Amino acid sequence: MLIDDYLAYLSDVRRCSASTVRLRSSYLTRLAAEVDLVAATALQLQTWIAAHPQWTPRTVNAVVATLRSFYRWAVEAGVVSRDPSTWLRPVKLVDVDDARIASPEQIAAGLASGRLEVRVVTMLGAEGGLRVHEIAKLHERDRDGQWLSVLGKGGRLRRVRVSPELGAALDELRAKHPDAGWYFPSRGGHVSTQTVRNWTRRELGTNPHSLRHRAGTTVFKRTGNNLRVTQVFLGHASVATTAIYVHVEEDDLIEASAASRLAA
Missing domain, CATH: 1.10.443.10 (Intergrase catalytic core)
Structure with a gap:
């Protein structure tokens, strides 16, 4: 239900594309299967990301963006009192332009x-x-x-x-x-x-x-x-x-x- 409310916010308020909504739904659903979204700590989020070494830097950055967006919404909605994603940092992309x-x-x-x-x-x-x-x-x-x-x-x-x-x-x-x-x-x-x-x-x-x-x-x-x-x-x-x-x-x-x- 929590994820559904967030996805509705993305779709109805932020007017994100359907592909963005689906992508963020996928990441959050996978996280929720292993971590309590409401009680999650920064260490748990970092550990979860680190447990997926097969992810490319771009995927990691998409996951980080998803968690940051979700917890900003959760704080504003009063679902959580603190934002555990604050310490997450995107991966620097190197030599990809060419x-x-x-x-x-x-x-x-x-x-x-x-x-x-x-x-x-x-x-x-x-x-x-x-x-x-x-x-x-x-x-x-x-x-x-x-x-x-x-x-x-x-x-x-x-x-x-x-x-x-x-x-x-x-x-x-x-x-x-x-x-x-x-x-x-x-x-x-x-x-x-x-x-x-x-x-x-x-x-x-x-x-x-x-x-x-x-x-x-x-x-x-x-x-x-x-x-x-x-x-x-x-x-x-x-x-x-x-x-x-x-x-x-x-x-x-x-x-x-x-x-x-x-x-x-």
């Missing part, structure tokens, strides 16, 4: 795919900057001619311009599933985010989030390094988050070296 942006070869592979769905996913991610869950749940009602209305994290709505090539591909996809409503239909609704990940990993050799990183980096460079435009394009609440998506590549370093050259 691996998180799709290469031109990977994008070319996606656009050359014999599967229409993969081609559309590639364009939505690398051109439109959509997150994987935004791609999976894209519906025909989200499109108004040359624009897509995309509901992202935190209930933030943004508009994404549809290029002629993407528009034609979306039209073709709708013609393939005329009665579904969803652009990527599955039994009883739309495909899962895992299905989209499987498509890109199998045919592009990368994850769909790397396509979004490509979109953010490209928009930043082609708008004259306008971080604010890039922020709105990606639907971020913070410019600091957007900065993570702006990758420094070899040609940028060459330009930097030329700019700083002492010789005339």
Whole structure:
């Protein structure tokens, strides 16, 4: 019941995405099976996290974020008198930037795919900057001619311009599933985010989030390094988050070296 109340808060008050709610539900349910959530101590939380060495740094950080969010809510709701998650710290991520942006070869592979769905996913991610869950749940009602209305994290709505090539591909996809409503239909609704990940990993050799990183980096460079435009394009609440998506590549370093050259 306690977890259900928290999840309802995330969904109804914070307006978090369904994927975020499911993820946090999974972590809290696993924790509750081993630790009393109300009586938990900081040491118990740290010990529980340490008992899962198979978790990647990103997973650990997602767990820490979940516990911090849950206990902040629990304190405000009067469920607990203290916050045992205060001492939890995220893991520092090292040397991950280069691996998180799709290469031109990977994008070319996606656009050359014999599967229409993969081609559309590639364009939505690398051109439109959509997150994987935004791609999976894209519906025909989200499109108004040359624009897509995309509901992202935190209930933030943004508009994404549809290029002629993407528009034609979306039209073709709708013609393939005329009665579904969803652009990527599955039994009883739309495909899962895992299905989209499987498509890109199998045919592009990368994850769909790397396509979004490509979109953010490209928009930043082609708008004259306008971080604010890039922020709105990606639907971020913070410019600091957007900065993570702006990758420094070899040609940028060459330009930097030329700019700083002492010789005339």
